[in-house]
Amino acid sequence: MSVHIGAKKGEIADKILLPGDPLRAKYIAETFLEDPKCYNEVRGMLGYTGTYKGHKISVQGTGMGMPSAAIYANELIREYDVKKLMRVGTCGAIRKDVHVRDLVLAQAAATNSAIIRKDFPNFDFPQIADFNLLTTAYDIAKEKGFNIHVGNVLSNDTFYSDDNSDVFKLGEYGVLGVEMEAAVLYYLAAKYNVQALALMTVSDHMITGEETTSEERQTTFNDMMIVGLETLIKED
Numbered sequence: 001m002s003v004h005i006g007a008k009k010g011e012i013a014d015k016i017l018l019p020g021d022p023l024r025a026k027y028i029a030e031t032f033l034e035d036p037k038c039y040n041e042v043r044g045m046l047g048y049t050g051t052y053k054g055h056k057i058s059v060q061g062t063g064m065g066m067p068s069a070a071i072y073a074n075e076l077i078r079e080y081d082v083k084k085l086m087r088v089g090t091c092g093a094i095r096k097d098v099h100v101r102d103l104v105l106a107q108a109a110a111t112n113s114a115i116i117r118k119d120f121p122n123f124d125f126p127q128i129a130d131f132n133l134l135t136t137a138y139d140i141a142k143e144k145g146f147n148i149h150v151g152n153v154l155s156n157d158t159f160y161s162d163d164n165s166d167v168f169k170l171g172e173y174g175v176l177g178v179e180m181e182a183a184v185l186y187y188l189a190a191k192y193n194v195q196a197l198a199l200m201t202v203s204d205h206m207i208t209g210e211e212t213t214s215e216e217r218q219t220t221f222n223d224m225m226i227v228g229l230e231t232l233i234k235e236d
């Protein structure tokens, strides 16, 4: 086991879905995987391995925010040899042409976190998606007729803020939505030469105020799960 994951070597697949919410991990495992086995309950951050259409797949909650997501991504890559990491998260929309329940594929992720700047104080490291996973996911979503947007997201360091004017300004510059983990996932994928992609469902709209319920965030958003799973098994 690693510090925060209770699995033995070999119990985690080399392809993994990463929701922030551990109960979304449980929902995905119980809804989409055959013969799912829970391999992690440490800190309640549930992780499961099962099969999807005959392919071994895992799903692991990451918690909220980059420090938490980075702990799980580091241990999954370095201790369990995970090679394809696919975030299946939620985001807030910051543009009027992006709607609640639409899908957002993060081609790149800006961040106001110092988590990457700390390693590269003289550069703005470009946090970008794996191109093959990105194009595969996009093609699958389009083929299935899902509403999907591709572009920049903001991986925000805070959920609550007194002043969101800079976030809305990013929306004017084409940034599609706000979430809290994609940038560090892309950074760690670059650092360890593995593949990562962040796919989000819009759970709320920061301009119109429209939102989904917490139950819906935990137990629905099946379009995103299908795109994530089909993408992970496509390149086998």
Ligand SMILES: O=P(O)(O)O[C@H]1O[C@H](CO)[C@@H](O)[C@H]1O
Residues within 6 Å of the ligand: 019, 020, 021, 063, 064, 065, 088, 089, 090, 091, 159, 178, 179, 180, 181, 217
């Ligand atoms: O629904 P998840 O995957 O947790 O993603 C989003 O939701 C959380 C905030 O409510 C943050 O983790 C953010 O990135």
Ligand SMILES: O=c1cc[nH]c(=O)[nH]1
Residues within 6 Å of the ligand: 090, 091, 092, 093, 156, 159, 178, 179, 180, 203, 204, 206
């Ligand atoms: O980080 C997030 C995630 C969902 N919705 C938001 O407004 N922010």
